[in-house]
Amino acid sequence: MTPAKSLLAADPRTRARNRAEARFRALGLGAVLLGLGALVLLVGTILANGAGAFRQTYLTIPVTLDADRLDPAGTRDPADMAAVTTFGYAPLLAQALQQHLRQRGVAMEGIGPRDLMAIISQEAPAQIRAMVLQNPDLLDRTLELEMLAGGRIDGYFKGRVTLQSAERDANVSPAQLVLAQAMADAGMIETRFNWAFLTGSDASGQRPEAAGLGVAILGSLYMMLVVLVLALPIGVAAAVYLEEFAPKNRLTDVIEVNISNLAAVPSIVFGILGLAIFINFAGLPQSAPVVGGLVLTLMTLPTIIIATRAALRAVPPSIRAAALGLGASKMQSVFHHVLPLAAPGILTGTIIGLAQALGETAPLLLIGMVAFVRDFPAAPPEGLFDPASALPVQVYNWTQRADPAFVERAAGATLVLLGLLVTMNLIAVMLRRRFERRW
Amino acid sequence: MPPIWILAAVLALGALGYALGRARAIASAAGDIRVLHSLPSYYGANAFLAATVPALLVMVAWLMIQPGVISGRVAAMLEAAPEAEALMLSDLRRLAQGLDRAVAAGDLSAAAARELDAETTDIRALLAAGGAALGTDVTPETLAGAQRYRTLTRSAGLAMGAVVISLSGLGLALALRLTHRDFRARNAVERAVLALLILASSIAVLTTVGIVLSMVAETLDFFNLYPWRNFFFGREWVPRFEGGSALGLLPLLWGTLYITFIALLVAVPVGLFAAIYMAEYAGPRFRSIAKPAIEVLAGIPTIVYGLFALVTLGPMLRDYFAAPLGLGTSAASVMTAGLVMGIMLIPFVSSLSDDIITAVPQALRDGSYGLGATQSETVRQVVLPAALPGIVGAILLAASRAIGETMIVVMGAGAAARLSLNPFEAMTTVTVKIVGQLTGDTDFSSPEALVAFALGLTLFTITLGLNILALYIVRRFREQYE
Numbered sequence: 001m002t003p004a005k006s007l008l009a010a011d012p013r014t015r016a017r018n019r020a021e022a023r024f025r026a027l028g029l030g031a032v033l034l035g036l037g038a039l040v041l042l043v044g045t046i047l048a049n050g051a052g053a054f055r056q057t058y059l060t061i062p063v064t065l066d067a068d069r070l071d072p073a074g075t076r077d078p079a080d081m082a083a084v085t086t087f088g089y090a091p092l093l094a095q096a097l098q099q100h101l102r103q104r105g106v107a108m109e110g111i112g113p114r115d116l117m118a119i120i121s122q123e124a125p126a127q128i129r130a131m132v133l134q135n136p137d138l139l140d141r142t143l144e145l146e147m148l149a150g151g152r153i154d155g156y157f158k159g160r161v162t163l164q165s166a167e168r169d170a171n172v173s174p175a176q177l178v179l180a181q182a183m184a185d186a187g188m189i190e191t192r193f194n195w196a197f198l199t200g201s202d203a204s205g206q207r208p209e210a211a212g213l214g215v216a217i218l219g220s221l222y223m224m225l226v227v228l229v230l231a232l233p234i235g236v237a238a239a240v241y242l243e244e245f246a247p248k249n250r251l252t253d254v255i256e257v258n259i260s261n262l263a264a265v266p267s268i269v270f271g272i273l274g275l276a277i278f279i280n281f282a283g284l285p286q287s288a289p290v291v292g293g294l295v296l297t298l299m300t301l302p303t304i305i306i307a308t309r310a311a312l313r314a315v316p317p318s319i320r321a322a323a324l325g326l327g328a329s330k331m332q333s334v335f336h337h338v339l340p341l342a343a344p345g346i347l348t349g350t351i352i353g354l355a356q357a358l359g360e361t362a363p364l365l366l367i368g369m370v371a372f373v374r375d376f377p378a379a380p381p382e383g384l385f386d387p388a389s390a391l392p393v394q395v396y397n398w399t400q401r402a403d404p405a406f407v408e409r410a411a412g413a414t415l416v417l418l419g420l421l422v423t424m425n426l427i428a429v430m431l432r433r434r435f436e437r438r439w
Numbered sequence: 440m441p442p443i444w445i446l447a448a449v450l451a452l453g454a455l456g457y458a459l460g461r462a463r464a465i466a467s468a469a470g471d472i473r474v475l476h477s478l479p480s481y482y483g484a485n486a487f488l489a490a491t492v493p494a495l496l497v498m499v500a501w502l503m504i505q506p507g508v509i510s511g512r513v514a515a516m517l518e519a520a521p522e523a524e525a526l527m528l529s530d531l532r533r534l535a536q537g538l539d540r541a542v543a544a545g546d547l548s549a550a551a552a553r554e555l556d557a558e559t560t561d562i563r564a565l566l567a568a569g570g571a572a573l574g575t576d577v578t579p580e581t582l583a584g585a586q587r588y589r590t591l592t593r594s595a596g597l598a599m600g601a602v603v604i605s606l607s608g609l610g611l612a613l614a615l616r617l618t619h620r621d622f623r624a625r626n627a628v629e630r631a632v633l634a635l636l637i638l639a640s641s642i643a644v645l646t647t648v649g650i651v652l653s654m655v656a657e658t659l660d661f662f663n664l665y666p667w668r669n670f671f672f673g674r675e676w677v678p679r680f681e682g683g684s685a686l687g688l689l690p691l692l693w694g695t696l697y698i699t700f701i702a703l704l705v706a707v708p709v710g711l712f713a714a715i716y717m718a719e720y721a722g723p724r725f726r727s728i729a730k731p732a733i734e735v736l737a738g739i740p741t742i743v744y745g746l747f748a749l750v751t752l753g754p755m756l757r758d759y760f761a762a763p764l765g766l767g768t769s770a771a772s773v774m775t776a777g778l779v780m781g782i783m784l785i786p787f788v789s790s791l792s793d794d795i796i797t798a799v800p801q802a803l804r805d806g807s808y809g810l811g812a813t814q815s816e817t818v819r820q821v822v823l824p825a826a827l828p829g830i831v832g833a834i835l836l837a838a839s840r841a842i843g844e845t846m847i848v849v850m851g852a853g854a855a856a857r858l859s860l861n862p863f864e865a866m867t868t869v870t871v872k873i874v875g876q877l878t879g880d881t882d883f884s885s886p887e888a889l890v891a892f893a894l895g896l897t898l899f900t901i902t903l904g905l906n907i908l909a910l911y912i913v914r915r916f917r918e919q920y921e
Contacts (some may be wrong), residue, residue, distance in 0.1 A: 017813055024815035028716025031709045035733045035789070038782045045751045046743065046905055063604055083662075161852065167823050245633060246640075249864035259643045264836070264906045265899065266843025268870050269650060272895040275877060276653030283506035283532070298646050305643070331629040359740025362870070366877050379790035392742040393848075399749055399850060 056194035121148035147433030208405035219388030226293025233262020235304030271363030307349020344435035460486030477625035489614035657892035676856035694866035700909035705781025710788025748851030771853035795829030
């Protein structure tokens with residue numbers, strides 16, 4: 001016989017089972033926390049990498065716009081002055097900087113004229129040239145001009161470049177950084193919020209400090225416009241038919257299976273479709289928002305159809321019965337009563353579909369949206385056919401550049417993208433909270 | 440005539456139709472709308488639909504067909520070899536567009552553009568000033584082709600405008616003629632709206648047909664240029680644009696499956712345990728926060744995961760694991776892409792499994808508790824077996840998602856096609872090569888570009904098969920408890 005045991009003391013087998021229970025539970029909690037941790041890590045690293053893109057370093061120095069050099073013909077006619085390229089403006093800036101530094105008594109140890117020029121962004125001469133060409137009256141005046149600092153100098157003030165890393169860097173020397181610090185102490189260099197990042201256009205691979213998201217944001221906006229205009233009516237119409245009118249037969253079965261499968265087709269396949277049909281067959285231009293919009297429309301349709309059907313199904317049959325009972329036709333009951341009641345759900349589904357479309361990258365690569373685009377597209381409808389970029393593609397584009405400063409830009413662009421997505425999803429959640437009705 | 444103006448004209452006719460139709464109906468009833476068959480607005484709507492719908496459908500069809508017909512006509516004139524034809528046509532189209540743009544910008548008068556001579560003027564320089572970059576110099580032949588293209592396009596545009604607007608007017612006249620107090624306008628309008636609804640729902644089918652057709656045609660072209668055996672069973676992937684490429688699918692498929700395997704190795708245990716915890720253990724407060732938070736992972740665009748792989752995880756794995764262990768020196772690797780993709784897939788596995796576990800009837804659990812099982816024993820021995828088909832379905836859906844995923848592998852897996860077991864080496868996938876072969880300037884008649892369509896079709900078939908299998912399993916399971 002087994003010895004008598006107290007009921008209050010667990011036997012070894014029960015203890016083992018309880019331990020297994022606790023272990024299992026801890027594993028489950030661990031998995032949830034791992035998932036949450038991954039989310040935090042993902043967003044955290046992007047935030048850490050990208051926050052710098054929203055701040056930019058500028059330097060302000062007095063520059064004399066020497067008319068003899070910028071307008072050798074002396075006509076003050078912008079057409080003649082355009083003969084002086086940015087190479088004519090660059091030495092002017094370098095001289096002005098050198099002179100100003102001497103006046104202010106800032107030490108320039110180990111800095112040659114070439115090193116001095118590297119403190120100013122290569123974009124600065126172009127900006128000043130554009131300003132002078134627009135307003136030739138500025139010539140021969142001395143102006144306090146603000147210009148972009150070079151990418152490495154910018155990186156130094158954001159902590160991306162340090163004196164140690166500069167020793168291994170061919171593009172910047174520690175002496176330049178020391179000088180930049182001295183200039184900052186003298187109030188010539190400041191780092192502040194970077195509007196140009198949101199409004200400017202892309203810049204070439206040597207000028208990360210000048211690269212902005214303007215064209216990409218506009219391109220994404222145009223595409224969302226196309227998606228909204230096409231996918232919302234078509235998706236709602238398809239859903240209304242399938243949910244309210246379609247007879248149960250083979251054809252509707254085929255359509256339904258089709259829609260649920262389309263939702264799971266890899267996005268890159270839609271890119272191939274867009275390339276083959278819209279560009280190669282229909283002859284639409286590459287890189288155009290209209291093509292991107294069409295491809296994204298096809299991708300968004302299943303989302304909107306599925307959301308709309310769910311919203312229609314949530315409207316109780318009594319509404320339809322009441323409308324029919326008062327003499328409305330089937331069509332009138334749907335369009336006058338059911339559809340308005342389903343509108344919040346449809347809207348929510350549409351916003352979520354748009355948010356998905358906004359973040360989609362792969363199909364846009366295939367229809368040529370990776371091209372380097374500096375010019376803003378025109379206003380719609382013509383602008384829909386102009387080359388443009390898109391936010392997620394711009395992120396990809398910047399990660400492909402050699403200069404590490406573009407990583408900061410790419411992460412910054414990702415933050416803009418995530419900010420837009422969060423806003424859209426919050427709007428969807430708010431709509432749902434505000435208008436959701438339960439019968 | 441630009442399509443936008445035609446569209447505006449048709450819409451204006453439609454609006455006019457609405458007003459006239461409504462007024463005519465009321466007039467026919469002598470102002471007493473009770474004797475009308477339908478409400479007055481239905482007569483208006485009928486006229487609007489008659490004026491706009493057929494005309495706009497014809498316009499869309501015309502716009503789809505026109506480029507092909509014009510290219511065919513111009514190509515017949517060029518007498519070029521079929522291989523060079525596509526290239527010449529695209530040159531020619533660019534030239535024609537450049538000329539149009541120069542005329543629109545005022546750099547050229549319309550008459551001067553028509554009388555250009557390739558022998559005497561440097562057209563390339565002329566157009567470059569207007570912002571249109573041409574790839575090659577303009578020969579008299581392409582110039583003649585481009586001029587022909589322009590005249591054809593212009594006359595086709597005019598013809599389209601005439602046809603569409605007269606069709607719109609015709610529809611309007613017909614509808615107004617029919618408008619009478621006994622005309623069943625509501626029935627007519629409802630029939631038309633129903634037809635439009637059916638048209639809208641068939642777009643989904645058309646998309647699938649479009650996907651399959653566009654890929655099948657190009658894939659057949661590819662197999663004419665490159666033997667299918669070498670594609671499906673080739674163990675080397677070495678595209679050479681001067682010809683003689685080896686385009687074997689196996690290394691790409693291996694990379695795809697290896698990365699998918701690692702991704703599932705991360706996503707399945709984490710997702711499944713998370714789902715079990717949320718469904719069986721978590722209180723409502725914790726659940727209401729943690730569940731949406733994990734689902735946020737599914738809403739994050741894949742480019743963000745790609746950036747994370749490229750900038751953070753890849754270098755970290757290389758510096759702390761691969762390089763010290765002597766396994767590799769590449770930041771882009773199967774491991775990088777697989778881990779990141781695994782994070783992306785966690786919510787796919789967890790929320791589907793969560794739904795399925797919650798759908799297991801409480802009676803099964805109560806029975807198990809009644810027999811003295813602990814909660815974890817119940818989960819392992821009762822709930823999971825009951826939910827297994829659904830969970831398998833969820834895993835298959837996640838696998839299909841992983842196989843078709845593009846941006847993470849483009850940025851995290853590398854571009855080298857190799858058959859290797861070392862997860863810290865860079866490998867490549869089907870999707871990476873589709874992007875690689877189709878971006879940039881590609882000549883669509885070469886096997887190196889066409890192979891992308893064959894890859895796309897392979898990908899489409901695999902993911903479609905997995906989805907159908909998964910949906911089948913999930914559906915069968917659901918029926919058991921309903």
